[in-house]
Amino acid sequence: MAWTEYLTPLLQGAWVTVQLTVYSTILGAILAFAFGIGKLSPNWLIKAISVGYIEIFRGTSLLVQLFWLYFALPVAGQAVGLDLRLPPVVAGVLALSLNIGAYGAEVVRGAIQAVQKNQYEAARALNFTPRQALFGVALPQAIPEMMPPFGNLAVQNLKDTALVSLISLGDLAFRAEQLRNFTQDSTTIFTLVLFMYFGMALVLTAIMKLLERFVGRWRHASN
Amino acid sequence: MTDPIIKFDKVGKSYGSLKVLDGLDFEVKRGEKVTIIGPSGSGKSTVLRVLMTLETINDGVVYVGNEPLWHEQRSGALVPAGEEHLRKMRRQLGMVFQQFNLFPHMTVRRNIAEAPVKVLGLSRQDANQRAEELLEMVGLADQAHKYPHQLSGGQQQRVGIARALAMRPKVMLFDEPTSALDPELVGEVLNVIARLASEHDLTMLLVTHEMRFAREVSDRVCFFDKGQMKEQGTPDELFTAPREQRTRDFLKAVLNG
Amino acid sequence: MTDPIIKFDKVGKSYGSLKVLDGLDFEVKRGEKVTIIGPSGSGKSTVLRVLMTLETINDGVVYVGNEPLWHEQRSGALVPAGEEHLRKMRRQLGMVFQQFNLFPHMTVRRNIAEAPVKVLGLSRQDANQRAEELLEMVGLADQAHKYPHQLSGGQQQRVGIARALAMRPKVMLFDEPTSALDPELVGEVLNVIARLASEHDLTMLLVTHEMRFAREVSDRVCFFDKGQMKEQGTPDELFTAPREQRTRDFLKAVLNG
Amino acid sequence: ATLDEIKASGTIRIAVANEIPYGYVDPNGEALGAGPDVAKHIVEQLGIENIEWVTTNFSSLIPGLQADRFDMVAAEMAILPERCAQVIYSEPNSSYGEGLLVPAGNPKNIHAYADFAENPDLKVAIMAGADQLEMMQALGVPEANLVTIASNADAISTVSTGRADAYAATSLTATGLASQGSGVEVAGEFVDPVIDGNEVRSWGGFVFAEGSTDLRDAVNEVLAEFKQTEDWAAILTGYGFSQADVDGSSHRTTAELCAAE
């Protein structure tokens, strides 16, 4: 087979990779905000849950999480009489977003805490409620700070999608393995695949940069 | 006008073993303009921050308008106040910070109008109008739509003053409002404060190192050292004939510059 | 003593489209104590940084002791100097920075002794002795074994002065040496500089906002604006009877404090 | 899922493990192999319209059935007693013997599975979840000399680069791989392993989850008829099965194989 014949199946796989990346990045961002803000909550229960979530998913390997969700969770579900046999797509997206969400939560927490204390003091002096101070003062300043690390996490997440091939999801890495199974032409296939991932990462980085400019518009206002 | 609007009654405050306020007694009368001076670390900022409820106290009672600031009267006894009470008390005070502390993501107008909308419940329109009047007053009518980082330090601090005034406080607190400014920009801020002092019957409490200005604008100057008020008097008394040795030393060191 | 030790000849320097030095002509005579004043951004620091070879220039020639600083004479023509030449020229200059710039991981003594050992080739012992003499001179004889962060700002700056002096420069450059200090600590640093000025025949070039000090210590005061020297004279001339409107405005704004 | 549920939805999910020639998917997404070709005929007979092909690792086939990720496995998985405890099998669809893939020229001179038990310096690759593991264990091959690979596709590289000295698989797999890659060949003069006095032969069938008895029964019914036809034999021989393999498939019943010790 000529290398051009590899393109069709590889592009199909790349499309799956793109979808996985988009879904899990969005879900991961939601988790990141929920638990990042949760970790700063004065309510100890919310705080404990957030800390637990963050530590567990940052503290274990993504592949372990993925295998656990795919292989072990159904067994655990059976034990309590629940049907937890997740389809590969769900298990994949869930593992990816739970993992990236835990890292993102630390970014969110860090960025909120990095908002200068004097901003909270100004808010308090003007009699804002803590909630108004968080959503009106702290978050709008923290979000632009989060964007560069979020950009890195999004690329990390794109790369991590390759692991879902190990639970038989037809992403780019899976297609590559399947092709190699047929042709044993490892050099061409893996070179192509490396460049395809690189290309997707560059596009993703560019999108995150645009997003960063958008959420930090006020910083760029000039005279 | 003889009723004290602010009163510190044997107030103590410590960080660990460091006593920052040490049994402080201190009063400000309604409409009075008082300047606090003193060496670094003497507790000047702490007095303002306690009043603005940014720091708690460990001992004693602070009164604002005859009501305890940090305590509530409950079944006769004074108990530590809840957030509700603090919010009510805070309404009477406005603060201008050394580092301006403007909200960098809001336009100048929004910086001023945000609290009136969110806290006082004004309509956005009314709040904007109030903001524009205040900007007019501090000489920045044409800067309403800029962001803080587009302004010079002196302009930012004038916005800071307008922002505090927008809440119509009874007492204004200024914590070294010009010490983060380039020397050339100090004047424009002091001018605004001087106008405020002369044209309004606001009570004003000002911490500053600008001795000449303190002399011009204040009714009374208080010298702080080690968390206590060591000496007070009219500007003329204190600057020309300080009674305490510590005060003399301090004034000598500072005025030498 | 009439030979200029420093001479700027139509020196230009830009950052992109921003002209920071604009055809600057400026001289300092051997042993002279010159103060530069001027508004923020007028290029005061740049003059010192160009002399210390921390910034290059785009135009003109700077002479130090009659030799071009940034150029070498090669087969008759002036060509940009190599590192060799710069190292030789730099020996004649010492600099004291606004933020002290001490080496945080070295003891006070080592901060001072390091360059004499590595650059002048002194033995560690001789260099340590020189360091201790200088610490004596700046009143820190007992602090030799501390690290910078264990000292107050004023003490750190005095170490900074001692460090520069240890290289026995002919010209000392001071860039706002007291403006990062608490007001109470300013005096101790200015005292050291004043002693240096009166007891040594060092050439001194000082950028400062401490007008009173400038008046006492300098032979000549230069007013900079927009990258040019707008006016110069003895302190008495410049402070009491400035000729230029721009100078008058600046002095009024600054002295108002 | 039950047969009724599948008929109602109109789609059956069938898994293969990407093993040539038992069951695999070509780059165009077309399922091929002895299992899939027969399965296609059976599904048609059962009146089910669509097949959704799922490719997965061999070791994920049984867990996948149990987790309801697919309804049926068409990988010619060998019928073994320990597997019968986890899942249910159709009657045999094929039978096949063992083989070995070795580097070209067979430098280590390997001809039998027993060689690995005798020479402790030899390393042998097996696929995760495949029954060669049990054979090696029964022959007394040390665990440390087993290299577990995830799929057949890795075998050529593993053997040709010397990461293992041979790959133990069924004779058909070995032949298929040898034709695909240079630098490898099928070990000649292969001696069938003898375990508990019996030569090893495997019988492959379709596999279902415990709850799918009705589906299994329906498949058995169609399969029994289909095995009488020339078409069926042509499918198997077309993928390289010998006549002995084709005939042998009827020499055992699933019940016997499951009950065996």
Add this chain to the structure above:
Amino acid sequence: MLFGIEWDTSSELAFAWSILPILLIGLWVTIQATVLGFVVALVLGLVLAVLKGAPSRFVSWPANVLCEFIRDTPLLIQLFFLYYVLPEYGLVLPAFMTGALALGLQYSAYTSEVYRAGLQAIGRDQREAARALNFPSAHTFTHVLLPQAIPRIIPAMGNYLVSIMKDVPVLSVVTVLEMLNVAKIIGDRTFDYMVPLSMVGGLYLIMTLVASAGVRLLDTRLPKQGLPLK
């Protein structure tokens, strides 16, 4: 049975207890791979950092692109590439070595940034002070920049060490018998994935919590001002 150790499936607890020694054998491989990968990352990272900082653009630009490329492509694919492609050019490394190399390569892109940032964090101030005192540039690097950079670099490197440990399971795809692979094989053979996989998760959690606490402790113990010079 795995590695000659039998398991006991009579109850979940007995099963867990009986496979623990097997998992610990896998854990030991995980630790070896982590350490080896980390060493490769430290060395390759330094090389990349030096190349990226080279004065010639013909060196720094390709180094930057290479770094970006390594950082933007998945470890799994890089591992496959090294494992399957290198042998075609005659370089056959055992699976474990290939795995450690892939880990080291992937993380060298990150460690090179740590080196660079560590040096850059020593502000312009310090470089200027050294220049004003006429220090030779080698002396500035060894006596001013490095002593201040090292305490900043160590904690970040420690964090990458923990990250590498969490990426070791990827090596299972090329037959390395690290902890997750061992657990997976136990699962394949017993059809009980719940116990071994949960145990791997638990062991990982313990290891990373301990390692992270170690890094934090180290961070507080390191002299913030730089390695002291008397």
